[in-house]
Amino acid sequence: xxxxxxxxxxxxxxxxxxxxxxxxxxxxxxxxxxxxxxxxxxxxxxxxxxxxxxxxxxxxxxxxxxxxxxxxxxxxxxxxxxxxxxxxxxxxxxxxxxxxxxxxxxxxxxxxxxxxxxxxxxxxxxxxxxxxxxxxxxxxxxxxxxxxxxxxxxxxxxxxxxxxxxxxxxxxxxxxxxxxxxxxxxxxxxxxxxxxxxxxxxxxxxxxxxxxxxxxxxxxxxxxxxxxxxxxxxxxx
Amino acid sequence: xxxxxxxxxxxxxxxxxxxxxxxxxxxxxxxxxxxxxxxxxxxxxxxxxxxxxxxxxxxxxxxxxxxxxxxxxxxxxxxxxxxxxxxxxxxxxxxxxxxxxxxxxxxxxxxxxxxxxxxxxxxxxxxxxxxxxxxxxxxxxxxxxxxxxxxxxxxxxxxxxxxxxxxxxxxxxxxxxxxxxxxxxxxxxxxxxxxxxxxxxxxxxxxxxxxxxxxxxxxxxxxxxxxxxxxxxxxxxxxxxxxxxxxxxxxxxxxxxxxxxxxxxxxxxxxxxxxxxxxxxxxxxxxxxxxxxxxxxxxxxxxxxxxxxxxxxxxxxxxxxxxxxxxxxxxxxxxxxxxxxxxxxxxxxxxxxxxxxxxxxxxxxxxxxxxxxxxxxxxxxxxxxxxxxxxxxxxxxxxxxxxxxxxxxxxxxxxxxxxxxxxxxxxxxxxxxxxxxxxxxxxxxxxxx
Numbered sequence: 001x002x003x004x005x006x007x008x009x010x011x012x013x014x015x016x017x018x019x020x021x022x023x024x025x026x027x028x029x030x031x032x033x034x035x036x037x038x039x040x041x042x043x044x045x046x047x048x049x050x051x052x053x054x055x056x057x058x059x060x061x062x063x064x065x066x067x068x069x070x071x072x073x074x075x076x077x078x079x080x081x082x083x084x085x086x087x088x089x090x091x092x093x094x095x096x097x098x099x100x101x102x103x104x105x106x107x108x109x110x111x112x113x114x115x116x117x118x119x120x121x122x123x124x125x126x127x128x129x130x131x132x133x134x135x136x137x138x139x140x141x142x143x144x145x146x147x148x149x150x151x152x153x154x155x156x157x158x159x160x161x162x163x164x165x166x167x168x169x170x171x172x173x174x175x176x177x178x179x180x181x182x183x184x185x186x187x188x189x190x191x192x193x194x195x196x197x198x199x200x201x202x203x204x205x206x207x208x209x210x211x212x213x214x215x216x217x218x219x220x221x222x223x224x225x226x227x228x229x230x231x232x233x234x235x236x237x
Numbered sequence: 238x239x240x241x242x243x244x245x246x247x248x249x250x251x252x253x254x255x256x257x258x259x260x261x262x263x264x265x266x267x268x269x270x271x272x273x274x275x276x277x278x279x280x281x282x283x284x285x286x287x288x289x290x291x292x293x294x295x296x297x298x299x300x301x302x303x304x305x306x307x308x309x310x311x312x313x314x315x316x317x318x319x320x321x322x323x324x325x326x327x328x329x330x331x332x333x334x335x336x337x338x339x340x341x342x343x344x345x346x347x348x349x350x351x352x353x354x355x356x357x358x359x360x361x362x363x364x365x366x367x368x369x370x371x372x373x374x375x376x377x378x379x380x381x382x383x384x385x386x387x388x389x390x391x392x393x394x395x396x397x398x399x400x401x402x403x404x405x406x407x408x409x410x411x412x413x414x415x416x417x418x419x420x421x422x423x424x425x426x427x428x429x430x431x432x433x434x435x436x437x438x439x440x441x442x443x444x445x446x447x448x449x450x451x452x453x454x455x456x457x458x459x460x461x462x463x464x465x466x467x468x469x470x471x472x473x474x475x476x477x478x479x480x481x482x483x484x485x486x487x488x489x490x491x492x493x494x495x496x497x498x499x500x501x502x503x504x505x506x507x508x509x510x511x512x513x514x515x516x517x518x519x520x521x522x523x524x525x526x527x528x529x530x531x532x533x534x535x536x537x538x539x540x541x542x543x544x545x546x547x548x549x550x551x552x553x554x555x556x557x558x559x560x561x562x563x564x565x566x567x568x569x570x571x572x573x574x575x576x577x578x579x580x581x582x583x584x585x586x587x588x589x590x591x592x593x594x595x596x597x598x599x600x601x602x603x604x605x606x607x608x609x610x611x612x613x614x615x616x617x618x619x620x621x622x623x624x625x626x627x628x629x630x631x632x633x634x635x636x637x638x639x640x641x642x643x644x645x646x647x648x649x650x651x652x653x654x655x656x657x658x659x660x661x662x663x664x665x666x667x668x669x670x671x672x673x674x675x676x677x678x679x680x681x682x683x684x685x686x
């Protein structure tokens with residue numbers, strides 16, 4: 001929390017020029033230049049901030065539900081605006097953004113959504129209500145269409161970047177029950193085109209060129225197997 | 238000043254009356270005031286804090302000698318309402334912070350109030366003792382009970398005066414009914430029941446029964462993944478004991494009639510204002526989240542507070558509010574930063590004056606705002622120690638949004654966002670207001686002409 005005031009200096013004239021600049025920190029949609037358009041494309045920094053807030057909220061021993069729900073809904077809005085297929089107003093966007101957006105959408109963070117779902121389910125199970133375990137809507141990373149928001153996804157399910165920084169900072173607790181070999185395998189490399197891309201296509205892969213088909217199959221089995229362990233097969237499978 | 242009317246006319250000037258609380262900058266977090274409430278006569282003023290304490294102030298009798306000191310509020314009773322608890326099942330600590338206090342109407346010599354933290358509601362009885370019975374012959378000089386066989390006379394004890402003692406005793410504890418955090422409690426006009434609301438459910442209680450409550454609203458989805466909306470506040474209608482409203486994080490208000498069905502998941506009325514397309518942003522939903530909802534004393538209107546505005550709704554018109562007041566619209570261009578530092582999630586309350594003609598709510602920098610519904614005039618005042626001379630008239634404050642800053646104005650970038658006025662209260666019939674500024678309670682009165 002800022003202790004005194006908001007000290008961000010924003011010269012009004014410069015803002016008008018900078019709105020469309022590639023390195024604009026916030027693309028403030030309330031600014032005059034874009035005010036007439038419904039939500040413009042968000043910068044990935046706003047997206048990252050929201051994901052961080054979501055993680056922080058989930059890490060609380062008892063999450064503030066209102067805060068959590070508002071952050072999740074905001075994140076979905078941002079995500080929807082980054083979808084290349086969404087009907088966007090003709091606002092010139094930073095050239096870097098569309099390719100980043102593509103990559104963000106094609107990678108998935110099933111682990112994040114699974115953790116969040118399981119945490120919230122824990123809240124309701126502990127409450128003592130007897131609930132038949134609900135089969136979650138189809139959200140296996142292999143079955144998810146690339147690009148665009150799938151209408152079958154639950155409200156709290158997120159497509160998000162599994163960037164290294166989000167996973168490294170002591171958040172392993174969220175993923176304790178997931179085989180971490182998934183993250184060693186570069187399946188979520190930012191420039192890969194989809195879940196099925198083989199790690200050999202990704203840059204700077206931690207898994208060396210020794211990875212052969214058998215190992216790849218093993219990793220895929222682990223992935224599918226973990227998902228199966230997590231929840232009963234849904235109708236979409 | 239006309240007693241009983243609280244119109245904010247051109248002649249109304251607000252003066253500093255009192256301030257309670259410590260002056261030190263490094264006051265502990267436990268001292269932060271989390272709720273303020275006058276009782277139904279205005280004779281008592283209760284505050285709850287983060288440390289689980291309740292402090293009740295009582296207005297002293299007005300004396301002819303001190304006409305200008307119109308009844309100061311002095312400490313009447315202090316007690317620890319809630320203690321920190323540990324939920325062993327979930328391995329969670331339950332905060333002792335008092336979220337809300339609500340008074341019951343006075344029915345005998347004692348005062349009753351409800352106080353709640355995140356999980357447990359308690360009914361407290363505050364009563365005075367100024368007499369003591371003396372003259373029992375049942376005990377010997379050392380205080381030991383005498384053998385009844387040695388007692389040969391029946392002596393009736395006599396009540397003798399003693400120093401006034403105010404004692405608070407917990408009369409009921411309403412626990413284990415809320416999985417999520419309680420945000421509101423509201424006493425029903427039947428004086429027999431009250432409701433408590435958490436993020437997803439609202440329960441109805443009878444004051445006499447603590448081991449069960451009636452669930453009247455449940456918005457928890459079968460699959461928590463589908464959760465997109467939570468309950469943010471709830472209140473009973475002041476006169477119709479079957480009617481209540483609750484607000485949501487999506488900026489909607491639902492009015493429910495308990496006569497319609499036992500579970501009021503289906504509302505009788507649904508209040509929502511269509512989104513203004515020119516103001517849409519990624520933060521539209523967050524700033525539309527309603528942080529407080531209050532019925533007018535008349536019962537004809539409800540007032541809601543969202544992040545940037547206060548709205549007045551007519552119960553007979555669901556599609557839009559009849560009045561909208563901008564509290565601090567200069568923050569609209571700062572939403573990104575306010576999202577980053579979480580200030581955008583601050584929950585401000587709002588209050589009506591006794592005649593429903595003026596509404597008040599808090600802002601940042603220890604500013605609070607009043608809006609006169611009749612004259613459409615508004616004023617910004619500040620709760621600060623610098624304006625704390627007795628009967629000093631409060632000078633209206635102004636925030637400068639751009640261009641040249643006048644001498645007395647403060648620029649948006651200089652506002653202190655750690656000084657937020659979330660809780661305020663208005664005396665039920667007079668122009669006396671209580672404003673909670675972090676760990677200090679300010680009391681202001683209008684100038685006696």
